[in-house]
Amino acid sequence: MTPALQLIGVEKRFGATAVLRGVDLEVRRGERHALIGPNGAGKSTLFSLIAGEQRANAGRIVLHGDDATRLTSAVLARRGLARSFQTTSVFERLPVHENLRCAVLASLRGGAGLSARWLGSARADARVAELLDALGLAHAAQREAAALSYAEQRALDLGLALAGGAHTLLLDEPTAGMNRAEAARAVDLIRATTAGKTVLLIEHDMDAVFGLADRVSVLVQGRVIATGTPEAIRTDAAVRDAYLGAHFDARFNAPGHMRRAP
Ligand SMILES: Nc1ncnc2c1ncn2[C@@H]1O[C@H](COP(=O)(O)OP(=O)(O)O)[C@@H](O)[C@H]1O
Ligand SMILES: [Mg+2]
Incomplete structure (x- = not known):
């Protein structure tokens, strides 16, 4: 089946700074796919390209098999893509x-x-x-x-x-700023309301990633360095090395430790 969303070699520069340096990503229809990565990796920038708010400098974005690289956000919204901020x-x-x-x-x-x-x-x-x-x-x-x-x-x-x-939703940090109980409810709500839809979400909280995502992609310095099930990503040595090191272990092993107290 044609993927919901395909990114092929997507690049984005701001002036001399290369923020996205050849992103390849495939989101299947009906899956919930989490995009994780350190601050400044380019996650929100990638969302703005997919949503047609900014233009890529190179590469292609394909929505349900149709080229969407140059479509405006209004046209993309009519084609069933919605972004929450x-x-x-x-x-x-x-x-x-x-x-x-x-x-x-x-x-x-x-x-x-x-x-x-x-x-x-x-x-x-x-x-x-x-x-x-x-x-x-x-x-x-x-x-x-x-x-x-x-x-x-x-x-x-x-x-x-x-x-x-919309059939495809882009959610940028849907549990940001919530305490653990609120975040758990938000995860349940997202799961219940997006059944059958395609969801690409940026998420820092690993409880939420594990609660929601069928697959996870890791964006580091403007490139996707790994894609897999949450469990495969959790144990991926390259991801650990390139991404977070000790911080990565802390996040996976101490659920919710980044949250403010309830
Ligand atoms: N409009 C812009 N102009 C210049 N630099 C930008 C702009 N938007 C984002 N950046 C830079 O791009 C990098 C990636 O930002 P962002 O996509 O917000 O990362 P993330 O969401 O992964 O934290 C950051 O260094 C940020 O400062
Ligand atoms: Mg961001």
Whole structure:
């Protein structure tokens, strides 16, 4: 089966600095694939290239078999690619359900006539109710987004990415800034809401990686140095050498030690 996403020799420079130096990566359809690597390795930059926010200097990006190297983020979104950001992107002054409704309506294209819009609106309401349920936010539907807890805001942010019915999701550090209990809930939520979808996520927390990822790729100094199951990556000598050394052991052997206290 054609992969969901293929990167072939992708390069990105900022001025004289080569940030991505020939990235090869394949994400299968329906898999959850974690991208790990030290700070500054180029993970977020890679996401911005895949999402069409920046252009690669060389290489190819293929989405579901079609060349996507030069597509804009708007076109990619219409083709089913959604990105959630490291910082939340909700409309703080709007109620939770309105946030989701905007995202759903934006994705319902087609007839612009009044009846079509009315039908679209009825469909949107049903979809919003479904999402509120799936996100565990039904109790907070009428609340301003700004009044949500941090973890709830991240759930809403995930909901905005899901609202358009995307088949491929890019999640940048979905558990960042959460305590262990919140992170565990976020992992459950991501697993439940992305069943059957393709997910590429950047994640530092190894509990979350093990809880979510079917496969892991390791990005070091702008190149993918290994791809495999979480267990294979954990025991890969080259990964240990090139990536984290003692820090790597600390992360894998002391789950959650990077987190703030609950
Ligand atoms: N727009 C930009 N202009 C110049 N340098 C950038 C830009 N975006 C990222 N970088 C640099 O690229 C490197 C990789 O950054 P980033 O992709 O954010 O890494 P990661 O997400 O793996 O921590 C860093 O050295 C960063 O300073
Ligand atoms: Mg980053």
